[in-house]
Amino acid sequence: MRIGLIGGGNIGKFLLQSINMNGLLPDGKIVGLYSRNQQSAEQLAREFDTENYLDIQSLIESAAIDLVIEAANIQVVKDYAATILKSGKDLVVSSVGALADGDFYQQLEKICQEARSKIYLPAGAIGGLDILKAAKSIGELESVSIITRKPPQALPGAPVDREQVMFEGTAKEAIELFPKNINVSIILSLAGLGPYKTGVKIISDPAVRKNSHLIEAAGSFGALSLQVENDPMPNNPKTSYLAALSVLSVLKNKDAVVKVG
Amino acid sequence: MRIGLIGGGNIGKFLLQSINMNGLLPDGKIVGLYSRNQQSAEQLAREFDTENYLDIQSLIESAAIDLVIEAANIQVVKDYAATILKSGKDLVVSSVGALADGDFYQQLEKICQEARSKIYLPAGAIGGLDILKAAKSIGELESVSIITRKPPQALPGAPVDREQVMFEGTAKEAIELFPKNINVSIILSLAGLGPYKTGVKIISDPAVRKNSHLIEAAGSFGALSLQVENDPMPNNPKTSYLAALSVLSVLKNKDAVVKVG
Numbered sequence: 270m271r272i273g274l275i276g277g278g279n280i281g282k283f284l285l286q287s288i289n290m291n292g293l294l295p296d297g298k299i300v301g302l303y304s305r306n307q308q309s310a311e312q313l314a315r316e317f318d319t320e321n322y323l324d325i326q327s328l329i330e331s332a333a334i335d336l337v338i339e340a341a342n343i344q345v346v347k348d349y350a351a352t353i354l355k356s357g358k359d360l361v362v363s364s365v366g367a368l369a370d371g372d373f374y375q376q377l378e379k380i381c382q383e384a385r386s387k388i389y390l391p392a393g394a395i396g397g398l399d400i401l402k403a404a405k406s407i408g409e410l411e412s413v414s415i416i417t418r419k420p421p422q423a424l425p426g427a428p429v430d431r432e433q434v435m436f437e438g439t440a441k442e443a444i445e446l447f448p449k450n451i452n453v454s455i456i457l458s459l460a461g462l463g464p465y466k467t468g469v470k471i472i473s474d475p476a477v478r479k480n481s482h483l484i485e486a487a488g489s490f491g492a493l494s495l496q497v498e499n500d501p502m503p504n505n506p507k508t509s510y511l512a513a514l515s516v517l518s519v520l521k522n523k524d525a526v527v528k529v530g
Numbered sequence: 531m532r533i534g535l536i537g538g539g540n541i542g543k544f545l546l547q548s549i550n551m552n553g554l555l556p557d558g559k560i561v562g563l564y565s566r567n568q569q570s571a572e573q574l575a576r577e578f579d580t581e582n583y584l585d586i587q588s589l590i591e592s593a594a595i596d597l598v599i600e601a602a603n604i605q606v607v608k609d610y611a612a613t614i615l616k617s618g619k620d621l622v623v624s625s626v627g628a629l630a631d632g633d634f635y636q637q638l639e640k641i642c643q644e645a646r647s648k649i650y651l652p653a654g655a656i657g658g659l660d661i662l663k664a665a666k667s668i669g670e671l672e673s674v675s676i677i678t679r680k681p682p683q684a685l686p687g688a689p690v691d692r693e694q695v696m697f698e699g700t701a702k703e704a705i706e707l708f709p710k711n712i713n714v715s716i717i718l719s720l721a722g723l724g725p726y727k728t729g730v731k732i733i734s735d736p737a738v739r740k741n742s743h744l745i746e747a748a749g750s751f752g753a754l755s756l757q758v759e760n761d762p763m764p765n766n767p768k769t770s771y772l773a774a775l776s777v778l779s780v781l782k783n784k785d786a787v788v789k790v791g
Contacts, residue, residue, distance in 0.1 A: 287668060374788070381787035388788045396661030397756060398791035399653045403772060403779035407548060459790045479752065490772040491740065491761040495658060500752040511664060511751040518664035519789075526642035527635070528650045528780075529720045530659035 270297035270524060273328045273358075275349075276340035277304030277313050279505045280363055283513045284338065285317040294520055303328045305341075329353045336361065338516065343367040350377055354386040359523075361389040363516055366451035368459065369444045389523065390459065391515035393452045395482050397495040398460035399530050405461060409489035413461040414468030416483040417450060423480065424449075427473035440467035447471060452512070453482065461486065480509060531558035531785060534589045534619075536610075537601035538565030538574050540766045541624055544774045545599065546578040555781055564589045566602075590614045597622065599777065604628040611638055615647040620784075622650040624777055627712035629720065630705045650784065651720065652776035654713045656743050658756040659721035660791050666722060670750035674722040675729030677744040678711060684741065685710075688734035701728035708732060713773070714743065722747065741770060 272288070274281055281304065287293045303322040304310035314321035322328035329337060329349055336359040339345050346367030353360050354377060368374045368390070381387055392398050395415070404410040421427035424435055436447045440454040441464035447454075450471055458464040479498050486493040499509035522528065533549070535542055542565065548554045564583040565571035575582035583589040590598060590610055597620040600606050607628035614621050615638060629635045629651070642648055653659050656676070665671040682688035685696050697708045701715040702725035708715075711732055719725040740759050747754040760770035783789065 291668075293668060378788055386787070390788065390790050392660045392664065392791040396664070396754070396791075397658045399660055399776070399779070400657030400758060400772065402783060402790065403653065403657070403775040406775055406779040406782050407552075407554060456790065459788075489761060489764075490775055491759040491770075493657070493756070493758050495754070495756040497661060497754050498752040500750060503750075509752075511661065514664040514667055514751055515660070518660070518667040521667050522663060526648050527639055527720075528648060529663065529717065530651065530653040530657075 270294070270520070271333055271335045272297055272299045273301040273303070273331065273334035273337045274299045274340060275303050275325060275328065275337060275345055277302060277306060277310050278340065279502055279508045280340040280513045280516060282313065283502065284340065284517060285313060285319065287517050289317040289319060293517065296524060297520060301328050301331060301334055325349065329358070330356065334358065339363055340516065347373070351380055354380045354388065355384050357384050357386050359387045359389065361391065361516060361519055363391060363512070364452070365390045365393065365455050366444070366448070369451065369455050369464070389519045390456060391512070391519045393456050393512045393515055394480070394499050394509035395453055395457065395484060395497060397484055397493060398456070400490070400493050401461040401486055404486065404488045404490040410461055410486065411488040413457065413466070413484070413486045414470070415453065415457055416470045416472060417453065418472045418474045418477055418481045420477055421473045421475055424471070424473045429475055431475065433473045434470060435473050436469065436471040438469060440464040440469050443469040443471070457484065531555070531781070532594055532596045533558055533560045534562040534564070534592065534595035534598045535560045535601060536564050536586060536589065536598060536606055538563060538567060538571050539601065540763055540769045541601040541774045541777060543574065544763065545601065545778060546574060546580065548778050549781075550578040550580060554778065557785060558781060562589050562592060562595055586610065590619070591617065595619065600624055601777065608634070612641055615641045615649065616645050618645050618647050620648045620650065622652065622777060622780055624652060624773070625713070626651045626654065626716045627705070627709070630712065630716050630725070650780045651717060652773070652780045654717050654773045654776055655741070655760050655770035656714055656718065656745060656758060658745055658754060659717070661751070661754050662722040662747055665747065665749045665751040671722055671747065672749040674718065674727070674745070674747045675731070676714065676718055677731045677733060678714065679733045679735045679738055679742045681738055682734045682736055685732070685734045690736055692736065694734045695731060696734050697730065697732040699730060701725040701730050704730040704732070718745065
């Protein structure tokens with residue numbers, strides 16, 4: 270698997286380190302990198318033995334690349350996903366918030382069907398999506414909700430002396446009004462009941478030091494209650510480590526001959 | 531996707547109904563069925579418009595079949611998995627306990643690599659495997675355990691008047707000493723830390739009416755606590771509905787162009 274990476278930030282660096290330095294993807298290598306920050310890109314390319322593309326277009330058009338990882342931002346997905354997928358390359362999207370727009374989602378899905386390419390959406394900072402997908406496979410998933418709890422420092426405007434519900438509504442509303450939480454709201458909606466039927470609550474809690482998510486779901490399968498506490502990435506308190514790990518995990522499982530779960 | 535189904539029991543019937551009757555797999559059909567119970571197989575084949583194979587060998591050798599689902603028992607996997615995979619067909623294994631034997635697992639893995647076939651292992655009655663797989667993708671998953679709680683009626687020899695721990699040990703021991711729980715122990719081990727490092731506890735609890743599983747895990751990603759309560763299949767109190775749903779989910783996600791999670 271010859272990978273092109275868009276983005277030289279925390280997740281990008283983590284992938285370069287895991288794949289090109291630590292060899293965690295036996296049959297894969299990041300062969301090309303594009304980052305807006307050209308100085309940093311040049312340094313990363315040297316450090317991790319990959320090619321530094323000076324413009325994004327030449328990376329996504331390169332015949333030397335089979336799969337592109339977006340580890341940049343929503344705009345990159347909006348601007349380039351269609352071109353990447355049309356060329357038959359697979360795409361791993363880390364800014365899954367880009368797919369909040371249902372029309373855009375369907376447009377990409379159609380391109381994939383025609384070009385025989387695929388989009389991979391990592392679970393990000395949450396999980397248990399396997400149960401939600403199974404539960405909805407016969408259309409009998411009845412309810413899905415998530416309560417996200419963060420320290421006040423992570424929520425602009427939150428009081429530091431007491432717990433406060435900062436947002437409560439549907440995932441659809443959360444996506445519009447609380448874009449900081451967009452990835453979690455979107456991936457949970459896509460795995461489960463869609464943005465209009467997924468409940469989201471965001472709580473500022475001075476008693477916690479880490480982000481946590483409580484997912485509850487019910488249906489004919491039974492009931493699920495999943496609590497995940499996110500440790501931050503080493504050297505980067507703002508990104509949940511699990512979000513980065515889930516991108517690597519998608520790549521590892523993509524070509525595994527034994528698919529677990 | 532032209533599917534061959536081995537097994538006409540509860541999961542087999544559920545799949546025939548979901549796929550051949552309710553059309554839940556847009557591009558798939560169960561085109562062939564083998565069941566030991568020939569009388570029942572004949573009836574199922576007629577009811578669900580599929581071919582009734584009189585012997586298992588002709589089903590697995592059929593050029594009209596791309597993928598085989600085992601919904602029978604461990605012995606079928608042991609006897610036929612290698613032949614199925616060698617012929618280039620993919621295999622969905624519902625009796626994942628067959629892969630408890632590490633040598634057998636590696637043998638099948640090697641066959642898959644050579645024949646370019648794949649094995650799919652549904653999550654069964656549990657989930658959250660997405661988080662475990664992500665956490666272990668860099669080798670920093672530290673602990674995984676499961677506490678299974680069942681009503682005493684489901685556990686031979688259990689007292690009906692008080693809670694009792696029926697088993698406590700590693701998944702390796704659980705697989706040997708408590709085969710009724712083998713699927714859960716195995717899939718959890720495969721997703722996480724392997725059978726020697728996965729803790730298993732089985733509790734008989736007169737206060738509960740349904741099986742439930744509490745999975746706890748920790749590592750550099752943070753911490754996970756997942757509780758799932760299993761409702762039984764409609765018309766079949768002995769099988770968790772989620773176990774059947776997870777097989778259908780594997781098939782639905784296998785060829786999806788947008789992979790969620």
